Amino acid sequence: MINTNSALDFPAVWYHGTSNIEVSNIQGGIDLSKGRKLVDFGPGFYLTSNREQAVTQAVRKVNQHNAAEQRKFLKERRSGRFYRRKFARQGAVLTYTLSNDQLAACPNQQFFNAMNEDWGSFVLGNRCNNPEILDIQFHNRDHFYDFVYGPLADGFQIPTLIGYVENDEMSAEQFFEEIRDVYDFPELNQLSIHTPQAIGCFLLKDEVDYIETSRNVGSQR
Template sequence: MITLYHGSNIEIEEIDFSKSKPGKDFGVGFYLSPDEEQAIKMAEKKARLLGGNPIVTRYEFDEVAAEADGVAYLQYEKYSLEWGLFVHKNRNNKTCTSLHSYDIVYGPIADDDIGFQMRRIDAKLIDWEQFVKEIEHKGGETYQYFFGTERSLKYLRKL
């Protein structure tokens, strides 16, 4: 079991995918962090931008059961070309229709620096080869879990 954290400006009573916004790193879904400090920072940011108070909701994730049940799971251990292409595709998807069939995705968060590099790609200022050169020694990754299907939610328990 892993403890995961969701930072917001509201208490999460029930996970509702319809409240997720398009254009996120791994698509429309519910995002959690294995790092409580990261979730606190996200909660503070959301409260600053949207009002309300910073709230961190804790969940227990049964990764063993999810794996045993054969959920569709994608994992990126570090920044890479494959990760960049996946995030770029999802960030450019402005619909609520998923571009992939994974129940759960784990990988680095695309921070402001990565977002800047992706905008440079879109503007044709750099290509994907240069993108990889820009990020390969970046380090300092913070990670996130994406739960994108109703099936994936059965492995989460609110604490």
Template sequence: MKLYHGTTSEFVMPDLSKGRENTDFGIGFYLTDKESMAKNWKKGHPNNHVIVYELTLANIETGKLHIKRFENADIEWAKFVYNNRKGKNKKSRYDLIIGPLADNGLENWFTRLEKGEIDWDDLAKGIEFNKFQSLQFCFIKPNAIKLLEYAERK
């Protein structure tokens, strides 16, 4: 499977120490399954390019990696993203997290939640029909990074 990372930096393999805090799935190296999404992550910056990696999950031996997979943008996913964005999950117990790529609209729901205008059930109903078109893959630990093989830079 091809995965894409938009960046302004020059590198072949990621350095996990450069991950940012308060992101959707926590500190890690993020990729997406859609090249167009990777291009938009750093839109308008000089030296914008996309690094392409190959990922083969089929080769993972059972019990070797702790992977969290969100199949849908549901309340469990929303709470997980919220807690990470607010810095409440400081250390992940996962090696790799896969799930829908949140858009800026989700932050509006979180703001309404914090103001007390809605509760979690309202948020869940509100995002139920949103079509999150891309997946994001967050590689958190070195053993997960080893699943990536550099393919090219575009």
């Protein structure tokens, strides 16, 4: 848990929270084409130095996956088709070791050490639906940055807030105020990697920590 402008200061161990269904795919190698597109620091692979934060993310991803499977099931059933739900049964935390020297050698780096307007503008640029409407140039949708490090934004309400901004119902400054100070940085943090060079700086450990979730995911029948 650090506040720094150098990858040389980063911890040697980082974590990624996911569901048990995704473990084998990630073990085969990080695929930057997968995952959500409209995320805080741009499409990429996200890590944290806080293991408990990764556990929370793992449980959240299990619940999100299972909710999506249930929606697919209901949609297909309404159409008279059968869909076998592929429920996730556990969360999973993957552990990576970092080569600090290699990551520090990446040419394009971005650090945010405060929830300021630069950070807020960057989050808005990466998460908005129509950046051309807002004329936002500061973003990472094109994987320009090899990696980005900084605070988490309050992601639960961001899609709604962005709609307000795009419809001129909220200013960018008001958006920044709404998404900041929800998570305690640097205790809670995120490191996103966006290029093959950055991916090559992380080595996945063999062991996987599986996390039991409290939600009953039901039957796969």
